[in-house]
Amino acid sequence: MSAYLISMGTYIGFFMILALALNLQWGITGMVNFGVAGFYALGAYASGLLTTKLGVPVGLAIPAACLVGMLVGGCVALLSMRLREDFLAIVTLGVGEVIRLIVLNEDRITEGPRGLRIEAQPFRDFVSAENYPLFYLFFVAVFVCLTFFVCERIRKSPMGRTLRAIREDDVVAGVLGKNVLRHRIQIFAVGTFFMGLAGALYAHYTQNISPEVFLPMVAMFIWMSVIVGGAGNNRGILIGAGAVMVFLEGTRFIGDFVDILDAEKMSALRIIMIGLLLIVTLRIRPRGLLPETKFQFKPN
Amino acid sequence: MSLQLLVNALVNAALIAPPAMAFSLLFGILRFPNFAIGAYITVGAFAAYSLNVSLGLPLVVASGGAMIITAVVVWLTHVVVFRPMQDQSPVTLLVVSIAAAFIIENVIRLFYSADVRGFNIPLERPWKFMDARITREQVEIIIFSGLIAVGLHFLLAHTRIGRAMRAVADNPMLAAIRGVNATWITAFTTALCGLLFGLTGVFAGLDLVIEPLVGWNLTIPIFAAAILGGIGSPYGAMVGAILVGLAEEATFLIIPSTYKVGVGFAIIAVLLLVRPQGLFGTLEIKK
Amino acid sequence: MPEVLLETRELTSGYGKAVICSDVSLKVAAGEITCIIGPNGAGKSTLLKTIAGVLPPIDGQIEVAGRNVTGQSAAEVARSGMAYVPQEANVFRQMTTHENLAMGGWIDEQRTNAARDEVYEMFPDLVPLKHVRAGDLSGGQRQMVAFGMALMLSPRILLLDEPSAGLSPLMVGQMFDTVVRVNGQGVAILMVEQNAIQGLKISHRGIVMAGGQIAMEGAASDLLESKSVSELYLGSRT
Numbered sequence: 121m122s123a124y125l126i127s128m129g130t131y132i133g134f135f136m137i138l139a140l141a142l143n144l145q146w147g148i149t150g151m152v153n154f155g156v157a158g159f160y161a162l163g164a165y166a167s168g169l170l171t172t173k174l175g176v177p178v179g180l181a182i183p184a185a186c187l188v189g190m191l192v193g194g195c196v197a198l199l200s201m202r203l204r205e206d207f208l209a210i211v212t213l214g215v216g217e218v219i220r221l222i223v224l225n226e227d228r229i230t231e232g233p234r235g236l237r238i239e240a241q242p243f244r245d246f247v248s249a250e251n252y253p254l255f256y257l258f259f260v261a262v263f264v265c266l267t268f269f270v271c272e273r274i275r276k277s278p279m280g281r282t283l284r285a286i287r288e289d290d291v292v293a294g295v296l297g298k299n300v301l302r303h304r305i306q307i308f309a310v311g312t313f314f315m316g317l318a319g320a321l322y323a324h325y326t327q328n329i330s331p332e333v334f335l336p337m338v339a340m341f342i343w344m345s346v347i348v349g350g351a352g353n354n355r356g357i358l359i360g361a362g363a364v365m366v367f368l369e370g371t372r373f374i375g376d377f378v379d380i381l382d383a384e385k386m387s388a389l390r391i392i393m394i395g396l397l398l399i400v401t402l403r404i405r406p407r408g409l410l411p412e413t414k415f416q417f418k419p420n
Numbered sequence: 421m422s423l424q425l426l427v428n429a430l431v432n433a434a435l436i437a438p439p440a441m442a443f444s445l446l447f448g449i450l451r452f453p454n455f456a457i458g459a460y461i462t463v464g465a466f467a468a469y470s471l472n473v474s475l476g477l478p479l480v481v482a483s484g485g486a487m488i489i490t491a492v493v494v495w496l497t498h499v500v501v502f503r504p505m506q507d508q509s510p511v512t513l514l515v516v517s518i519a520a521a522f523i524i525e526n527v528i529r530l531f532y533s534a535d536v537r538g539f540n541i542p543l544e545r546p547w548k549f550m551d552a553r554i555t556r557e558q559v560e561i562i563i564f565s566g567l568i569a570v571g572l573h574f575l576l577a578h579t580r581i582g583r584a585m586r587a588v589a590d591n592p593m594l595a596a597i598r599g600v601n602a603t604w605i606t607a608f609t610t611a612l613c614g615l616l617f618g619l620t621g622v623f624a625g626l627d628l629v630i631e632p633l634v635g636w637n638l639t640i641p642i643f644a645a646a647i648l649g650g651i652g653s654p655y656g657a658m659v660g661a662i663l664v665g666l667a668e669e670a671t672f673l674i675i676p677s678t679y680k681v682g683v684g685f686a687i688i689a690v691l692l693l694v695r696p697q698g699l700f701g702t703l704e705i706k707k
Numbered sequence: 708m709p710e711v712l713l714e715t716r717e718l719t720s721g722y723g724k725a726v727i728c729s730d731v732s733l734k735v736a737a738g739e740i741t742c743i744i745g746p747n748g749a750g751k752s753t754l755l756k757t758i759a760g761v762l763p764p765i766d767g768q769i770e771v772a773g774r775n776v777t778g779q780s781a782a783e784v785a786r787s788g789m790a791y792v793p794q795e796a797n798v799f800r801q802m803t804t805h806e807n808l809a810m811g812g813w814i815d816e817q818r819t820n821a822a823r824d825e826v827y828e829m830f831p832d833l834v835p836l837k838h839v840r841a842g843d844l845s846g847g848q849r850q851m852v853a854f855g856m857a858l859m860l861s862p863r864i865l866l867l868d869e870p871s872a873g874l875s876p877l878m879v880g881q882m883f884d885t886v887v888r889v890n891g892q893g894v895a896i897l898m899v900e901q902n903a904i905q906g907l908k909i910s911h912r913g914i915v916m917a918g919g920q921i922a923m924e925g926a927a928s929d930l931l932e933s934k935s936v937s938e939l940y941l942g943s944r945t
Contacts, residue, residue, distance in 0.1 A: 146511075199693060200693065205509075205510065205511045207692055209511065210643060210685075210692075211685075211689050213685075214689060215685075217640075218682045221679055221682050224678070225678045340519070340522070347512075384529070384534060385530055385533075388530045391523075395522040395523035395526075396523065398516070398519040399516055399523075402505065402508070402515075403505070580813075583802075583810060583813075584813065586799070586802060587802070587813075589801075590800060590801045591798075591799050591800070593761065593796065594793065594797060595810070596781040597759065597791050597793065598814075599785035599786060599814040600810075600813055601782055
């Protein structure tokens with residue numbers, strides 16, 4: 121049981137990093153990203169391929185994966201920055217799907233649907249096999265804290281304040297002009313940097329990645345975490361990611377009590393409940409469990 | 421370009437033109453891209469399947485029934501899910517529409533499982549002319565799609581309700597001032613679009629296969645056609661459908677067909693960058 | 708005083724909890740032009756929106772030709788013999804002039820063709836523009852389409868929100884001539900104008916609003932000569 125809890129905790133960690141990154145893009149800056157699953161996959165495959173195919177040490181592969189995420193995210197942002205949010209949503213969803221398709225179809229490199237086996241794990245030689253899962257949980261926790269710290273710093277910085285002001289009022293964005301555009305691209309790239317990080321951490325944890333993990337459904341879970349937690353509020357995001365994961369895992373156990381449903385029906389039922397949870401949350405708490413505190417201008 | 425390629429492109433276009441026009445109409449009135457359209461199409465396909473295969477009704481009758489069932493589902497989804505949230509931002513509504521799509525698709529999965537199905541119709545040898553093949557069903561899809569385009573044009577340009585639909589899409593406030601009841605027009609539009617999505621479900625069942633993801637896989641080409649034609653412009657959507665159909669078939673010559681979804685996205689991305697208002701549209705999609 | 712076509716009693720309205728205009732009581736008699744002037748933010752447009760049913764009132768009453776329309780929607784108010792021309796976006800840009808006029812008569816379809824002919828008679832300039840999309844017309848032409856649309860139901864009173872906004876100085880004069888012409892057909896007019904002097908010159912009565920309330924009212928000619936009005940709201944030019 122404790123092994124199960126440790127594993128669940130590790131997955132919550134991945135979710136938290138992804139949700140914090142999305143909160144940076146959507147919650148704070150108002151940029152829509154439905155390609156979360158794609159950037160997650162990008163990080164996972166970048167790190168995985170670097171270690172397995174090129175023999176790059178894990179310590180270099182993980183930062184490299186973050187940089188790949190950042191670069192691709194920056195390009196996407198650069199190309200589509202001026203689009204209205206709902207159309208940016210379609211473009212980013214497309215980017216996510218195309219990344220997944222490449223992984224699926226270029227199987228000479230990525231092993232495609234067979235899955236990519238990854239041997240390398242960070243600090244594997246220093247920790248015993250039985251303690252490794254617990255070690256990895258702490259390893260991920262450290263990165264969650266780092267991500268949280270960076271996100272909070274950005275939110276409280278002058279740049280973060282400007283971005284939040286723009287999110288509320290597009291006219292201001294027009295007046296402030298190019299500088300803002302650059303900030304928005306930077307924030308989007310920082311967000312995808314962390315999505316790449318989450319992907320790399322996930323790859324070296326499961327040691328076996330395949331395209332089916334990175335369906336648009338994942339993007340939906342992360343969006344739920346942000347919306348349920350409270351867009352704009354980093355603490356809320358942590359709670360939201362935890363709550364969504366517990367809900368996802370919790371619904372698994374329904375199957376143990378209800379025999380009439382087979383695995384296929386069970387999985388359908390879980391997705392229905394997740395969809396309902398999202399709609400109901402938006403209806404009764406449109407600003408999430410921990411709403412963002414009202415934006416105030418405080419000099420210094 | 422071979423003749424077969426053109427035939428395939430035409431069938432493809434005929435399949436996505438009606439839902440692209442419906443999506444455009446819906447966007448005009450509700451002002452957010454509704455991702456649930458794929459799920460609506462799936463509802464149409466499975467409703468027709470149940471009426472045709474399970475109840476043994478002839479396909480024509482089953483199609484009519486499926487269209488009505490889909491219209492009811494679309495209207496109910498609007499009333500229960502979207503209308504209470506109509507003051508939320510387009511992005512929130514977009515997220516909600518994805519959630520709604522997941523719910524509808526998985527309710528179908530719950531009852532029908534993910535098996536691949538087909539209608540109960542006799543298999544016929546495809547017709548051949550020159551060196552191209554086309555099935556009887558494909559010809560029917562093309563004819564019906566054309567009739568729908570003409571019918572929609574007549575409705576929008578020459579009828580009282582059609583003018584009111586355009587007025588609400590153009591300027592909802594002024595439409596209300598001139599005495600148009602927006603609630604009624606919205607109900608009519610959602611139901612009409614529901615009929616079109618239902619019919620597309622039947623077409624998809626004829627030309628592709630019936631499975632819970634059949635609509636989801638059509639969503640992106642439909643979006644691409646609607647955006648290409650200029651969102652909010654139903655005529656543009658029709659032209660957009662033909663171009664997307666051609667583009668999808670033509671790219672198969674260059675890249676493997678497994679990237680089909682990617683083609684739709686690529687068209688959308690390039691277009692949004694180069695000509696965001698689409699070929700015929702005027703609605704703003706830039707900031 | 709002739710028949711009162713429009714009367715508001717202690718009308719209060721605003722957005723959410725923010726009260727923009729309060730306790731406004733006014734009367735518009737049949738056949739007269741009333742001009743509401745006042746500084747920006749005085750609540751003039753909000754008042755007009757409330758009377759037209761676009762904005763629900765917080766308190767007070769609105770009567771059109773003796774019938775209580777308080778709290779009715781814009782679509783319902785449109786049937787009361789009162790027509791409203793908003794300041795911005797007052798035409799359907801994607802539709803032709805002809806179709807715009809048809810939308811003006813949407814409620815009473817039977818009369819649409821006859822009413823449309825009357826409008827073309829009144830605005831002959833619109834005839835060659837029948838099949839041009841309103842979005843492609845000039846500002847002055849658009850304003851004419853907007854007036855024509857509002858006249859399609861043969862209203863007894865017209866509400867105009869800043870009809871001169873966005874027009875070139877030359878067009879402003881023509882627009883006011885049109886207002887007088889429409890009034891000559893027996894249509895009472897209640898208009899909000901930023902262009903106070905020209906607005907008052909063609910009006911019978913004037914109302915000065917400030918801070919969401921009526922500050923002064925009277926015959927338009929008296930207001931034009933009043934010292935305090937000219938200093939406060941008309942600028943130095945008299």
